[in-house]
Each structure stands twice: as C-alpha cells, then as structure tokens.
Amino acid sequence: MESLYTKYRPNKFEEVIGQESVVRILKQQLETNSIFNCMIFSGVSGTGKTTLARIFANELNEHLGLPIEIDAASNNGVDNVKQIVASASERSIHSNYKVYIIDEAHMLSTQAWNAFLKTIEEPPKYTIFIFCTTDPHKIPETIQNRCMRFNFTRVPSQLIEAKLDYICKAECANGININNWRESINYISRICDGEVRKAISMLETCISYDKNMSMEKTLIALGNLSYDSYFNLINSIIDGNINQVQLIIEKLYNSGANLKKFVDLFTEFCLDILKYILSGDIQVTKLPAHLEENVKQAIGFNNPDKYYLYFVDKLLELKNMIKVDNNEKVTIEIVFAQMCRFI
Ligand SMILES: Nc1ncnc2c1ncn2[C@@H]1O[C@H](COP(=O)(O)OP(=O)(O)O)[C@@H](O)[C@H]1O
C-alpha cells in the first residue's frame, strides 16, 4: 500500500508548505528563464528537497518527460558518475532540459566528485544538476563554490498541523472513516521537529492503530507518555519520591515502550520547562498552551532554573550512557534515583 506521505506528495509549488524563499527563487528562475545549471538543496530530512526538485524539473520542462533521479547512496562510485557525465552531454529527446536529481549527494566518494568537477564547471546549457543532501558540509568546497545553494528549513508546526488536517479531510472524502483527529494532529505537529515526512508517518501510524482517534490512543500508538505522566514524573522527582518515580518507569517498561526514546522525549520536556522559566513565554516551547498552569506548578519553588539545568544535564549524560546499552532500564533507574536526591 502506498504510504500517506507518498500519496500526498505535492505536485505543485502551491502545495508545498514552508520553504518560502526557496520556492520564490525557483519560481523566479522559471519566470525570467535564467536557470542555474547546478544547485544544492540542503537541509533537514523530510522537508521537501526531493519534492521541490521534482516540481521544478516538471515546470521547467512544461510537464514533458521526467527528471532522472539517482540515489547516490547506492551509486556512489566514480564509474556511476562517469556514466552520468557522459549522458549529460546528450540533449533530451522528450523535453527541453535534462534534469538530474542526485539524492543523498553527500554519499558520493571523493573520486566520484572529481569526475563531476569538469562538467559542473562548464555544464551543457540544457543540463541541470540538483544535488539533494542532509549533510552539505560533506560536499567538497570546489563543488559547493560552483553551485547555487538552497537551504531547507524545519517547517513551522502550525503549517504542519494544517497539512495533517487537510490529509485527514481528504482521506475522509475518499471514504476512509477517520474522526476526532484535532488533538492528535496538534500533538504530532509539535513533536515532529518540523519534519513533514515524519509528521505524516506518525499520523499514519495513529490512523492504522485506530481510525476513531483520541489523544490517549495517539500516545499509545506512538509509544509516548502523556503530558500528565511527564508532569507526574517531574513532580515526583522534585518531591524526592523515588518510589513513585520507579513505579512510573516500571509501568512504561511493561507497556513495551522504547525507553531510549522516552529519555529523549523527557529531556526535551525538561528543556521546554527550562525555556519557559527563562522566557516566561509558553510559545517558545513545544508544550501546548493549555498546559501553562501545570508548568507553573512544576516550577513553583525557589531557583527552578538551577534545578532544571541540573535535570537536563543529568538526562543528557543518561542519554549518552544508554546509547549502546542493551539493559538501559537499570541505568535509567539509577540516574532517576540520583535525580530525586539531586546527586
Ligand atoms: N515542504 C513540504 N510541503 C509539503 N509536503 C512535504 C514537504 N516536505 C516534505 N513533505 C512530505 O514529505 C514527503 C517526503 O518529502 P521529500 O521531499 O522527499 O523530503 P526530503 O527530500 O527533504 O527528505 C513528501 O512526499 C511529502 O508528502
């Protein structure tokens, strides 16, 4: 079955969310017919690099022919590039321009880039290269200097929330009976780190869990704790209630949740509270605005900044400790007990 994020991949500039400056410059190129031959699309995974490369190629060729897509992760050798370079000099028979989309470009070997260099210095007029990458610093500088660079940013949560809402409605119109998604998509849009693909995948996980959605089911489907449990946990730590803390960890462990992910999310939760202490503004955090009262309760003592800095510090240490640990539960229990005693 086709995944939701493939099904709802934008085909037009107008359907892309965020990336306004990239879209603007790409459109300008098309309008003024001044096309850069070599471009680097760099930035966060799942934010529209491949999507915009395809849209641009399609518009450029007035929907004739298809761009040539190459996955550099599996074609990273010098011979692969030599083949590309040889075919790049021949004009396309289907369309005006020959557009190459090289995905995961940072995987190309040094020799492979060297084989590219000459062509990138003097590209055939009707050949366009778009290099997509999450790690632009791994691309040799000689190449970077000869390409126009576009930076893809994380997409704001409000735009992602609106997109998820659109998808739910479209699915309903297709006869799939989803309901009660509002709270879930609000939550997902906050925890997806501005990555659209990740958000749509999470939504799909929740829908496959139960089409009759609820916040509770969303948390179960994603293996996450509820905000209530996080507040319960942090308040127990502050009260020094080791028993209660161990019970919460035990319950989480028995539910089969991923404990490493739990530590990640709990670290972010404490960091969000720290941000609130420093700014006094719930909007700078990922936490839903209606939880402001709970946050105030969790910081209602002297010098909370000192304590939350300590918690975050401890949790970061814990995160590193359990990275390669197969028995992370014990380590987590020890560190949480220490946190209860502020050691
Ligand atoms: N900016 C965006 N606007 C709308 N949908 C997006 C955007 N970015 C990603 N997506 C969704 O995520 C999927 C993967 O996006 P893709 O362009 O392949 O990401 P990248 O190449 O940056 O890793 C798309 O099929 C689309 O459904």
Ligand SMILES: [Mg+2]
């Ligand atoms: Mg991609």
